[in-house]
Amino acid sequence: MPVQTIPLVNPTPGSQGEYHYNFYFDNESEDGRPQFLGRPGLKLWKQSSTSARVRNVKEFNGSLFSVVGNKVYKYSTDGVETAVTGTLNTSDGYVWLLANNTYLGVCDGTNAYYIKFDNDTTLVQLGASNNFTITPTSMTILNQQWICTIAGDDGFIVSNTNDITEWGTYSTISAEREPDNLVAILADNAELIAAGVTGTEMFYKATTDPPFTRIDGVFLKKGCSAAASLHGIDNTAFWLSDNKQVVMVSGYTPQIISTRKMDTEIFDYKVVSDATAYSLNWKGHFWYVLTFPTEGKTWVFDVYTQLWHRLSSTDAESVYRGCCYAFFNGKHLVGDISNGKIYEMDADTYTDDGETIIGQVDYPTIEAQRMRLAHHRLEAEIEAGVGLATGQGSNPLYMMSYSDNDGKTYSNERFGSLGKIGDFEALLRWRQLGKARNRKYRLRISDPVKRIIYATFLTLDAGKS
Template sequence: MLNPVPLFGIGNKARSVVVSAQERLNVYVELNDDPEKQVITMYPRPGLVTAVDFGAFPSRGVWQKGDFLYVVNRNKLYRVANDGATTELGTLDTASGRVDMSDNGIQLIIVDGANGYILTFATSAFAKITDPDFPGGDTVTFLNQRFIVNDPDSGRFYWSALLDGSAWDALDYATAEASPDDLVRVFAEAGQLYLAGTNTTEIWGDSGAADQAFVKIGGGAVEWGLAARWSLVKYMDSMAFLRKNRLGQVQVCVMAGSVAQPISNPQIEVEFTSYGDVSNATALAYMVNGHAFYQINFPTVGKTWMYDAQSKAWSVLESFGGMHRASMSAQLLGSIYAADYENGKLYKIEPAVLTDDSQPIVREFTSRHQSIGDFTRVSELWLEMQPGVGNQTGLGVDPQVMMKVSRDGGNTYGNELWTSIGKVGEYKTRAVWRRLGQARDWIFRFRVTDPVVSVFVAAWARVTK
């Protein structure tokens, strides 16, 4: 008799594979309420389709307003329509490095460190901020009718005149004073101003006063700093970011009021900390099929991780065998756009697309430990996947799934064993492997390389002692 085998889990590989060898690549987990199926199903993550190509150099910033995206590539600001048509709007003084962008409904502001620029939406007029009191800024946000920038290499932040990003006053500033660390990012969320430093974070709000627009909320500071400036993004109804403490520990957190709640687990945090310099990490957030994803890239090691709020599971993402291509994103008219970290391509993130810019996506997962404390023999293993997907893309007429078996707790794996998922229309097909031998502790690894819908549903095994 075949019995269900709980291969699927939401854990991650631990420091010791004896504890956990679980890994997921280019799939995400969905937790099911249907009692007829196992609790966990794994679905393929969305693919990428090129919508606009600005050339060899990566885009520096992306912002959505109304029916358009606003993209900075090299030293140019472009307006991008949903059909991919682009219009050049202005020229910046700089041609490299990340920029930050925000809008007040009337104007778009862009900061690149030393300089600031204003686009007026109604007239498409573009101009550099020439007010001598403008301090420059690495980051910018908007709250209570004012733009706010951090003063580079200091703990100060400045605010603009009401609804006018071209007008600044040298006396309109304040300082995050709980700790002498420099500000890394200013970010407005839920009516509050978050001042993220290298070691601490403060929360400020509207003061109601004409001469001092913002005031600190509460008496202290959160004793965590922002580990990577561009890891902080809006996420669901809050924001998510990579934070660090004075001892060097890093975590991914979601802000809940004044409390940063970790969403990373110990296995993930050990991995992140091992990367060394994480200050260049970048993140994006988007929602697909009811799943809110936070995706973070680590250029130092060339690795991408994705968190799913529905299952609370972390997966690794890859494109072309390396880091996932997306570095930042924006929503436009129901579509998700993402900029490539290495070149000028602007992609659409498409759930129904099974490739990245026409290149194959490898889907893989490594199972939980299967052990009952004594030697067992597996004479047959069934893997249920979505069948009959053979030529959905015109490729992979008879798509295959590979399995490798570890019989020593995840330290080594045997040969690749390939079998069919099912040709188009073969809806009763299950992937089956027989005569797998005996072991005390089993781990199974599965992989699909064909561009087909790879949905991992359940597993059964015939086991004897």
């Protein structure tokens, strides 16, 4: 009977089809083989004094600053917390944090504030005395100048050079093709990306007044539906467009990177305006992490593999707890979406602060021109012998199920062992799998152990059509 290798990802470009939970694809492991890797777990780094959403985190002046609810906290490298004097006028939603060597700029989508290097335990709100009388909807920094978009306006306001306390240089943006209010602005590759409701333009630093000049002939017919989704990675910008598609811009050409199946799901989300994004480099994988707080979904685009996967906590359908990110003191830190905790991402941790991580891999459909295939044996090559000494995970199991109706329903789960500690020869194998014209296999795991899947093989033959 023939043995078929089930591809780990869909081999047809642009048709990924399935999106794995808490697994990511690496097309070259240490020994050269492709593999699915379980994502890093979360171990507690610090519990903030306020139990609320961590709205953002940022390194500044050798310390980590965290906005939790309407409060700001400063943390030393060993996690000692100092409450910053002053509060924000809002207590939920994304907060922009942009710093140079002198000031940390803060914008909550309604007001703007700053913390100064030589007085870094005091938060000061910008106002009329700073010539700052607008309602800022986003913030960025370029060439030592902070820039804020203005609510209900097509312009942005610019601070003095290296001085966030003085504002007033106003640059009016008139869309070249149609009037358009700005949603968000981002400094990327020494240029400004000004994303409006229905279109996007770009600016460069000028030596005249106004200090930024539109790049002639550049107009991207891609608006922005969520201000905090606009984020840059490695000279490339990403955001959620006005059509609820994720776009990527490198140079001046937009590219839709969300797949059709993903677009269909996001199109049905009721609220997308509160979507937030951050980026990180995890072992050479540049990730654009996009969270929809109201919908409770987290998507990740891997720039290295050009593939999407999902992150979740507790169960496969829940939102990922890490809603913001900072690299601080050699640690990858994320802030919790609800409880004020800051976690360290850790490859050797297999829970989220003690909570179960459900890993799920959904394979591409197996079919052969609608012929009825007999599925005799399914085998998965894994990292075996990773069981724990005691407790849950001492005999770790994968759970296998399959669907013969394009994922509408799945069979009962059948178990296979990863092997107890030291049992490096263990194989995942399931037999007598029946017949189907088309089938999708799924593997799930909840035990807190190391998770690597190298290859999957299916023994089958053709029956009657």
